[in-house]
Amino acid sequence: MQPTTTPQTDLQPSLLDTALNQFQAWAIENPHNLVSRMFLPIISFGEGIIANNPPYLDAKRQALGSSFCCAGQVVLADFETLETALTSPQARDWRLGATMLSATHGPGVDKGQRNVFLISLSDAAAGGGNHDVFRQCVDDYFFNEQMIIRQNDQVAKQLVNKLASDYVDRLSHNALEEFFNNDQLGWKAFLVRYIHYVIFGINPNDQEKIAIITNFHYTQKGTLYYFAGSSLLKNLNLLGFGKIPELIEQVATIYENSPALANFQENNPKHGKMTRQELGKLMVSLISIAGLQGPLHLGRTAMGYQLLPAYKGHQTSKIDVKDYWDKLDLNDHPSIKLFLLECARLFTPVSASHRVATEPFTARVGGKMRTFPTGTKILIPMLLGMLSEDFWGATTYEFNPQRENLCPFHMGFNSVGDRHAGRICPGKDLALKMLTDVIITVGKARRSYLSQKT
Numbered sequence: 001m002q003p004t005t006t007p008q009t010d011l012q013p014s015l016l017d018t019a020l021n022q023f024q025a026w027a028i029e030n031p032h033n034l035v036s037r038m039f040l041p042i043i044s045f046g047e048g049i050i051a052n053n054p055p056y057l058d059a060k061r062q063a064l065g066s067s068f069c070c071a072g073q074v075v076l077a078d079f080e081t082l083e084t085a086l087t088s089p090q091a092r093d094w095r096l097g098a099t100m101l102s103a104t105h106g107p108g109v110d111k112g113q114r115n116v117f118l119i120s121l122s123d124a125a126a127g128g129g130n131h132d133v134f135r136q137c138v139d140d141y142f143f144n145e146q147m148i149i150r151q152n153d154q155v156a157k158q159l160v161n162k163l164a165s166d167y168v169d170r171l172s173h174n175a176l177e178e179f180f181n182n183d184q185l186g187w188k189a190f191l192v193r194y195i196h197y198v199i200f201g202i203n204p205n206d207q208e209k210i211a212i213i214t215n216f217h218y219t220q221k222g223t224l225y226y227f228a229g230s231s232l233l234k235n236l237n238l239l240g241f242g243k244i245p246e247l248i249e250q251v252a253t254i255y256e257n258s259p260a261l262a263n264f265q266e267n268n269p270k271h272g273k274m275t276r277q278e279l280g281k282l283m284v285s286l287i288s289i290a291g292l293q294g295p296l297h298l299g300r301t302a303m304g305y306q307l308l309p310a311y312k313g314h315q316t317s318k319i320d321v322k323d324y325w326d327k328l329d330l331n332d333h334p335s336i337k338l339f340l341l342e343c344a345r346l347f348t349p350v351s352a353s354h355r356v357a358t359e360p361f362t363a364r365v366g367g368k369m370r371t372f373p374t375g376t377k378i379l380i381p382m383l384l385g386m387l388s389e390d391f392w393g394a395t396t397y398e399f400n401p402q403r404e405n406l407c408p409f410h411m412g413f414n415s416v417g418d419r420h421a422g423r424i425c426p427g428k429d430l431a432l433k434m435l436t437d438v439i440i441t442v443g444k445a446r447r448s449y450l451s452q453k454t
C-alpha cells in the first residue's frame with residue numbers, strides 16, 4: 001500500500017494568533033499584574049478546551065514556530081525539549097495537558113482532605129510532592145502480576161469474543177454508530193467489563209455493579225466532574241450533575257471492596273500511608289479520565305470509526321484506517337502493535353501533558369527572548385512531538401506503521417518509548433494488549449462477515 005502523499009504548508013499567523021500569543025507571553029512573564037490576573041484564567045479555560053482538538057495546536061506551531069503560548073501555558077514543542085521533559089521529574093498543577101482540572105473535585109480534596117490525584121501531584125524530585133509514593137501504591141495493587149494473569153485468561157477472551165459478535169451484529173444492521181456509542185453494548189460495554197475485570201477482578205457478569213459503574217463513567221459523563229467548570233454543572237444540577245458526588249462514592253465503594261484490594265495494607269509508609277478510601281477514590285478519577293477514555297478513543301480510530309484529524313495543509317483525514325486494518329496479518333502481533341502506535345501517533349488519545357517550571361527559564365516567544373518566572377505552566381504537547389517533521393521526516397502526516405523508531409520514540413503514553421521518570425501511563429501495556437486482541441478477534445469476524453456477504 002502506498003502512503004498518502006501530503007503537500008507542505010507555509011501557514012501565516014492570523015491576527016488573532018498573534019494577539020493571543022503576544023498577550024499571553026507578556027501576561028505569563030508578569031503573572032502578578034492585575035490585567036494578567038484578570039484575563040489569563042479566562043484564556044486558560046477557554047483556549048484549554050479548544051486546544052484539545054489536535055489540529056489547533058498543530059496549526060499554531062505551523063504559524064508561530066515551536067515555542068508559543070496557548071491556554072495560559074508556554075508551549076515548548078521541539079522534539080528534544082519534549083524528550084527531556086518526558087524523561088525528567090516534573091512539578092505539576094491542576095491541568096490535564098492544556099485543559100484546566102477542578103482543584104476542588106479531585107480525590108481527597110473533595111472531602112477537605114489531602115490531595116491524592118496523581119496527575120496533579122509533583123514528583124518528590126521536582127517540587128517535593130507525593131506522586132511517587134501514591135503511584136507506587138497504584139502500581140502494587142493494580143498493575144501487577146495478577147492483572148496480567150487475568151488479562152490472559154478465559155474470562156477476558158470471552159469478553160473479546162462477545163465484542164466481535166456485537167460488532168458483526170451491528171455491522172450487519174448498518175448500525176456501527178451504535179456499536180461505538182451506546183454504553184449498553186459494543187465498544188463501551190466491553191471496555192467497562194474488561195477493564196474492571198482485568199484491573200480490579202470485578203465479575204463482568206455482576207449486573208448490579210456493572211450498571212453502577214457504567215452509569216457514572218459513561219451514561220452520566222462523570223469524567224467531566226474532574227474538569228474546571230463542573231462546579232457550575234453541579235450547583236445548578238445541570239445534566240443531572242447534582243448526583244455525581246453520590247455516584248462517585250458508590251463506585252469508590254465497589255473499588256474498595258474489589259478482589260484486587262482484598263489484602264490491602266493500611267498505613268504503609270512505602271505508599272505514603274494511603275488509606276483504602278483514598279485509593280478507591282483515586283481509582284474512580286483515574287479510571288474515568290484515563291482508563292475508560294484513552295482506549296475508547298484509540299479503538300474508535302483503529303477500527304476506522306473516527307477519522308484521523310484534519311491537520312491544516314495535509315491530507316491525513318482522508319486516510320481510511322480500515323484499509324490498513326483489513327490488510328493486516330492478524331497473526332503478526334508486533335505488526336498489530338505498530339499499527340496501533342501509528343494510529344495513536346497521528347491521533348493521540350491524550351494530546352498533551354504539562355509541568356510547572358521550578359526555576360526561571362528563557363525561551364524565544366513571539367519574536368523575542370523572554371524570561372518566564374518559576375511557577376510558569378509549561379505544556380508538553382506530545383502530539384507535536386508525534387508530528388515533528390524534524391524527527392519523523394517529510395512523511396510525518398502520512399500513515400506508515402513501518403516507520404523507523406515508531407516504538408522507541410512514541411510519546412503517546414507520557415514517555416519516550418519505554419523511557420520515563422516515573423509518570424509513564426501505567427495502563428500502556430494493558431491497553432496495547434487489549435487493543436491487539438480486539439484488532440485480531442474483531443478483525444477476523446469482520447473479514448469473515450464481509451467475505452460471506454460478497
Ligand code: HEM
Nearest residue numbers: 118119286290291294295298349350353413414425427431
Ligand atoms: C490508549 C490508551 C491510553 C493512552 C493513550 C493513555 C495515555 C496517558 C497519558 C498521556 C498519561 C499522562 C497524563 C498526564 O500526566 O498529564 C496517562 C496517565 C495515566 N494513565 Fe493512561 N492512557 C491510556 C490508557 C490507560 C488505561 C487503560 C489505564 C488504566 C486504568 C490508564 C491509567 C493511567 C493512569 C493511572 C495515569 C496517571 C499516571 C501518573 O500520573 O502517574 N491509562 N495516560
